[in-house]
Amino acid sequence: xxxxxxxxxxxxxxxxxxxxxxxxxxxxxxxxxxxxxxxxxxxxxxxxxxxxxxxxxxxxxxxxxxxxxxxxxxxxxxxxxxxxxxxxxxxxxxxxxxxxxxxxxxxxxxxxxxxxxxxxxxxxxxxxxxxxxxxxxxxxxxxxxxxxxxxxxxxxxxxxxxxxxxxxxxxxxxxxxxxxxxxxxxxxxxxxxxxxxxxxxxxxxxxxxxxxxxxxxxxxxxxxxxxxxxxxxxxxxxxxxxxxxxxxxxxxxxxxxxxxxxxxxxxxxxxxxxxxxxxxxxxxxxxxxxxxxxxxxxxxxxxxxxxxxxxxxxxxxxxxxxxxxxxxxxxxxxxxxxxxxxxxxxxxxxxxxxxxxxxxxxxxxxxxxxxxxxxxxxxxxxxxxxxxxxxxxxxxxxxxxxxxxxxxxxxxxxxxxxxxxxxxxxxxxxxxxxxxxxxxxxxxxxxxxxxxxxx
Amino acid sequence: xxxxxxxxxxxxxxxxxxxxxxxxxxxxxxxxxxxxxxxxxxxxxxxxxxxxxxxxxxxxxxxxxxxxxxxxxxxxxxxxxxxxxxxxxxxxxxxxxxxxxxxxxxxxxxxxxxxxxxxxxxxxxxxxxxxxxxxxxxxxxxxxxxxxxxxxxxxxxxxxxxxxxxxxxxxxxxxxxxxxxxxxxxxxxxxxxxxxxxxxxxxxxxxxxxxxxxxxxxxxxxxxxxxxxxxxxxxxxxxxxxxxxxxxxxxxxxxxxxxxxxxxxxxxxxxxxxxxxxxxxxxxxxxxxxxxxxxxxxxxxxxxxxxxxxxxxxxxxxxxxxxxxxxxxxxxxxxxxxxxxxxxxxxxxxxxxxxxxxxxxxxxxxxxxxxxxxxxxxxxxxxxxxxxxxxxxxxxxxxxxxxxxxxxxxxxxxxxxxxxxxxxxxxxxxxxxxxxxxxxxxxxxxxxxxxxxxx
Numbered sequence: 001x002x003x004x005x006x007x008x009x010x011x012x013x014x015x016x017x018x019x020x021x022x023x024x025x026x027x028x029x030x031x032x033x034x035x036x037x038x039x040x041x042x043x044x045x046x047x048x049x050x051x052x053x054x055x056x057x058x059x060x061x062x063x064x065x066x067x068x069x070x071x072x073x074x075x076x077x078x079x080x081x082x083x084x085x086x087x088x089x090x091x092x093x094x095x096x097x098x099x100x101x102x103x104x105x106x107x108x109x110x111x112x113x114x115x116x117x118x119x120x121x122x123x124x125x126x127x128x129x130x131x132x133x134x135x136x137x138x139x140x141x142x143x144x145x146x147x148x149x150x151x152x153x154x155x156x157x158x159x160x161x162x163x164x165x166x167x168x169x170x171x172x173x174x175x176x177x178x179x180x181x182x183x184x185x186x187x188x189x190x191x192x193x194x195x196x197x198x199x200x201x202x203x204x205x206x207x208x209x210x211x212x213x214x215x216x217x218x219x220x221x222x223x224x225x226x227x228x229x230x231x232x233x234x235x236x237x238x239x240x241x242x243x244x245x246x247x248x249x250x251x252x253x254x255x256x257x258x259x260x261x262x263x264x265x266x267x268x269x270x271x272x273x274x275x276x277x278x279x280x281x282x283x284x285x286x287x288x289x290x291x292x293x294x295x296x297x298x299x300x301x302x303x304x305x306x307x308x309x310x311x312x313x314x315x316x317x318x319x320x321x322x323x324x325x326x327x328x329x330x331x332x333x334x335x336x337x338x339x340x341x342x343x344x345x346x347x348x349x350x351x352x353x354x355x356x357x358x359x360x361x362x363x364x365x366x367x368x369x370x371x372x373x374x375x376x377x378x379x380x381x382x383x384x385x386x387x388x389x390x391x392x393x394x395x396x397x398x399x400x401x402x403x404x405x406x407x408x409x410x411x412x413x414x415x416x417x418x419x420x421x422x423x424x425x426x427x428x429x430x431x432x433x434x435x436x437x438x439x440x441x442x443x444x445x446x447x448x449x450x451x452x453x454x455x
Numbered sequence: 456x457x458x459x460x461x462x463x464x465x466x467x468x469x470x471x472x473x474x475x476x477x478x479x480x481x482x483x484x485x486x487x488x489x490x491x492x493x494x495x496x497x498x499x500x501x502x503x504x505x506x507x508x509x510x511x512x513x514x515x516x517x518x519x520x521x522x523x524x525x526x527x528x529x530x531x532x533x534x535x536x537x538x539x540x541x542x543x544x545x546x547x548x549x550x551x552x553x554x555x556x557x558x559x560x561x562x563x564x565x566x567x568x569x570x571x572x573x574x575x576x577x578x579x580x581x582x583x584x585x586x587x588x589x590x591x592x593x594x595x596x597x598x599x600x601x602x603x604x605x606x607x608x609x610x611x612x613x614x615x616x617x618x619x620x621x622x623x624x625x626x627x628x629x630x631x632x633x634x635x636x637x638x639x640x641x642x643x644x645x646x647x648x649x650x651x652x653x654x655x656x657x658x659x660x661x662x663x664x665x666x667x668x669x670x671x672x673x674x675x676x677x678x679x680x681x682x683x684x685x686x687x688x689x690x691x692x693x694x695x696x697x698x699x700x701x702x703x704x705x706x707x708x709x710x711x712x713x714x715x716x717x718x719x720x721x722x723x724x725x726x727x728x729x730x731x732x733x734x735x736x737x738x739x740x741x742x743x744x745x746x747x748x749x750x751x752x753x754x755x756x757x758x759x760x761x762x763x764x765x766x767x768x769x770x771x772x773x774x775x776x777x778x779x780x781x782x783x784x785x786x787x788x789x790x791x792x793x794x795x796x797x798x799x800x801x802x803x804x805x806x807x808x809x810x811x812x813x814x815x816x817x818x819x820x821x822x823x824x825x826x827x828x829x830x831x832x833x834x835x836x837x838x839x840x841x842x843x844x845x846x847x848x849x850x851x852x853x854x855x856x857x858x859x860x861x862x863x864x865x866x867x868x869x870x871x872x873x874x875x876x877x878x879x880x881x882x883x884x885x886x887x888x889x890x891x892x893x894x895x896x897x898x899x900x901x902x903x904x905x906x907x908x909x910x
Contacts, residue, residue, distance in 0.1 A: 076459075169876040177831060177834075418624075428630050
């Protein structure tokens, strides 16, 4: 039996983003200013972000209306389809019901345009002409290139150097949409020059690339900075996913027992689970399980410290209370470039600390084994990031086979792997490596955590 | 204004393929047996194809029911979306209305699975265990790998050597779905060995790869051959596209004045236009224009001879009455690998000869210029093949700007270009070449046309 589709009509697409802040049982720890030791104010952030997004970052409103122009863009590919994975279920011989919400049908091939489009829109509304950002494997950079193309903004992307050279296709996609993309660390910023002076062969990291993009934006009047994950407003934009999925699970006739997604900065999975988490907080679905999946080689939630840290390598951002491996940590070069980040969205860390969600770390080889099973049943060649979530979905479905329980599992499928085929080849030819947890490097990185007031 | 969607409900997906044969004003010339000089019989084809497909090839029935299992697979991504290209129209400042039917949302990223799934199904039904096929850039090979994965068939793909090395990603996709893929010419067949003995550095061609795949299938009892274009049954399977598009154009409220598509073997575009062509043959839409677009460097319809020729390089196939540049012709290495074929679907050649459709040849640089315009307006990075059609759509829309006519133009958008980003880079960096029409090579190839009775 083939996968079946649950297709939401355009008119049923949500017209509001969901903001978890007012529903949290304990308030989110504030973002701190590293200089003053006080919570940051909207004005502190104004050099980097448009005021509309800053207001969203701290908003007490539960629902925030999606502007008409952003809705119109969303509707050019949304609502996305929810699938029932009949063939995967059969291959696993499991009584579990597996559903996946597929974000790979967006023009950029992932969930990232949901926020890229919104961020480009608000910047254009406030007269900004140019944006900067960082990207790892290029999912975010290409999505923001798409958003900037739509709203007529210039874009410069600092792309982690190892990915810039190993994965040229997403860079070319950015250029096809009109963006400029350079390898990071670069000679274009103080942050980049400092790293290169220390290590001319630096492969780069997301933390370094963020430093470069932030510096570029902070030092030019016509330029703002755009972040593809981590911050509250980014997660909020992604809640379009979870709100659609809730309606589609109603069409399917089942409420999920387990929701699974991969987390790098956390926006894709939070976008899926936050609208469901509300039901758990409200007490209507106390048994709902939410599993965040991360790489064993970059295990932010499962092995990091919960502490204030910088979002970038150079220490230019405000301080975020989050699970962190240390802002100086450079993760091993796993193919899931989108999961190679030292920190994690404060909202996810907060609800994890409160025991509302779980976390699990998986090894790279096991994720590609799962991805191959998914491709050979459901037909979708998934992104290496997504394969992390697929691994845990399969593991949970196999537990159901043991226990005989017909649980309903919902997978947040963040995107396709068309630009990651070299990773599949590496796996298929037996060349793919697993990476040990780099305990020593994490210890070293955590030793340089900033000294700040803890909330 | 963003592109708007016309989404057909699953229950409105056509359940029959449309067969143009009974509606042709003049019968299609028969397929001839090169040995006997007589029309081929179903038994002649039985070593290569399942009887169900052979019967479809010659069927006098106007509508052929799509088997339930094939419909179920189709529904896993179909009906595909029809879009109105508002942003492209605005960028061109044209009064024309531009619509495109997008086949890039299939698991393999093109229209090819429409027939791959059907062919795999019928072969499985008749107990075949293994298929062989050829592929150029890999759109067809990856689609058949997907189809064979669904129905549990082994697959060996002979991939044109120049593409095998230059475009590894579609090969890896085939392997991810479980197929075996080797470069052609290979040492695995007499056809391949013969070519290599003559020219060890041969870059291969679709004609050579077909010879290898046919020989492999003809010499093994458990194996059939599968062709991704050209033949009547293949075009028929693709009519799901045009039938859906007709319903969607009704939703949009306009009947097309001009339909445009790219042609290599011709199945994608014939699948789109045949259901509309019926209206023209019936006299209901006498002014409908249908434009087949081909590469200037491989101008089969516009410069080829209309004559009986082999479908493959070695002369192992039956003889088809078609426009041909000669079965020994090796086209220049344009990026649109799917359009590098010496022949053309006999049905298309026939209706072209009857004056029912038009043909136009365009240069490679102009197609990428058009593709970039499309990417920077509609957001889709298109396959190099599709860019040929986009070029002509833009040209026709610009003519409307001159004349002030609000014509309705329908584009058959055959797929995305995610595996062709190197071609975009080549264009963006000014390295992409145009190829002259290789007149001498065509003259030489045409001199070796087979001597056979002409119908």
